Amino acid sequence: MLSKASAAYPSPQLKELMAFAMAKDQVEVEYAQYAKNPNRHLYLMEEAAFIGIEMKDASRCEIRHIAVGIDCRSSGIGSRMIGEVIKLYDIQQIFAETDVDAVGFYRKIGFNIKSLGEKYPGRERFYCVKTLPSK
Numbered sequence: 001m002l003s004k005a006s007a008a009y010p011s012p013q014l015k016e017l018m019a020f021a022m023a024k025d026q027v028e029v030e031y032a033q034y035a036k037n038p039n040r041h042l043y044l045m046e047e048a049a050f051i052g053i054e055m056k057d058a059s060r061c062e063i064r065h066i067a068v069g070i071d072c073r074s075s076g077i078g079s080r081m082i083g084e085v086i087k088l089y090d091i092q093q094i095f096a097e098t099d100v101d102a103v104g105f106y107r108k109i110g111f112n113i114k115s116l117g118e119k120y121p122g123r124e125r126f127y128c129v130k131t132l133p134s135k
Contacts, residue, residue, distance in 0.1 A: 002043040002051070002084045005034065013047045020067035021052075030065065040064065043081065048072040051081040053089075061089060063096035079109045086132065095129040103128065 010018060010031045018027045030052070034042035039055045042065075049072060052065035063085075068077045086094060097116070098106065106128035107113050116125040 002045055002081060002088070005031075005042040005044055005050070008035075011047075014044070014050065017047070017050055017067055017069055018065065020069075021050075021065040043085070045077055045081055049077045049081060051078075051085060053085055055089065059090060059092040061085065061091055061094055063094065066096070078105060082109065091132065092134060093129065093131045095127065098126050098128060099123055100126070106130075 005014070010027065014031075015024075015027050018031065022030055031042070034040045034052055037054070040052065041055070042050065042052045044050050047069070049068040050065070051063065053061045054064050055061050063082070066078060066081065068075075082094065085091065096106065096111075103113055103126045106126075109130075111128040111130045114127045114129075116127055119125040
């Protein structure tokens with residue numbers, strides 16, 4: 001079950017978890033963006049995982065950040081968080097940009113993958129998108 005992050009500052013556990021999805025020195029900056037930007041939403045699944053999204057319009061969202069703690073990986077938490085976000089916002093299209101480390105996760109749960117090439121020196125990036133049927 002997802003719960004929306006509401007604390008003024010991230011807990012030490014959340015900071016550690018968020019550092020899996022971004023540079024450590026960016027954690028507090030990004031957390032503040034979730035608090036300030038009305039289109040961004042940060043959800044926690046206990047202290048085990050989190051997902052940060054940005055609504056692009058009423059039925060499209062971008063996964064800005066997602067991470068699952070080391071002890072809970074490969075347990076389905078990541079795909080459950082995405083599923084809950086899709087239901088919560090009645091999403092018809094969800095997308096993310098990622099690197100080679102996470103592209104297999106998105107492919108496994110039904111996202112279409114397109115290489116964006118080497119956007120950063122030595123780092124190939126991928127655009128991952130999942131379009132859901134209209135209701």
